[in-house]
Amino acid sequence: MQGKELQVAKKRKTRVGRYPKEFRRMAVERLKSCDNIVALSRELGVHRRLLYKWRDQLDLAEIAEESPPQNSGESTLRKEVNQLKRLLAEKTVEVDFFKGALQKIEARRQRRGSSGETASTTRSEKSWQCKAA
Numbered sequence: 001m002q003g004k005e006l007q008v009a010k011k012r013k014t015r016v017g018r019y020p021k022e023f024r025r026m027a028v029e030r031l032k033s034c035d036n037i038v039a040l041s042r043e044l045g046v047h048r049r050l051l052y053k054w055r056d057q058l059d060l061a062e063i064a065e066e067s068p069p070q071n072s073g074e075s076t077l078r079k080e081v082n083q084l085k086r087l088l089a090e091k092t093v094e095v096d097f098f099k100g101a102l103q104k105i106e107a108r109r110q111r112r113g114s115s116g117e118t119a120s121t122t123r124s125e126k127s128w129q130c131k132a133a
Contacts, residue, residue, distance in 0.1 A: 019046070024054045031055055 019027075027044055031051050034040045041048040 025058065027051055028055045028058050 027040075027046065028051070030040055030044075031037060032055070037048055037051065041051055044051075
């Protein structure tokens with residue numbers, strides 16, 4: 001029984017990294033310029049999802065190679081800058097919302113002002129005034 005378990009474990013180990021890096025790079029280069037990915041995956045004998053996985057892994061590896069290693073101070077400052085940019089974007093959206101709301105309120109007041117109504121009178125006050133008269 002132990003012999004079979006060892007064989008299964010050995011098969012799993014050989015399966016990891018089954019395709020050489022050069023083959024994966026070649027497949028990804030062909031994937032980038034290919035119109036029919038299903039046909040390419042059949043031709044190479046590789047599942048389509050695996051081609052996409054290799055592409056994503058190689059893209060991440062290239063990005064990591066291009067960007068130089070950063071010290072912790074620079075990394076902290078970059079994070080803070082990104083956080084401040086997000087906060088600024090949120091505040092800009094809020095300001096735009098309130099500007100639009102203010103414009104709508106002013107437009108209503110102008111319409112009411114041209115009809116002769118008092119703009120600051122609310123409906124509940126109007127109904128109370130009618131009942132009292």
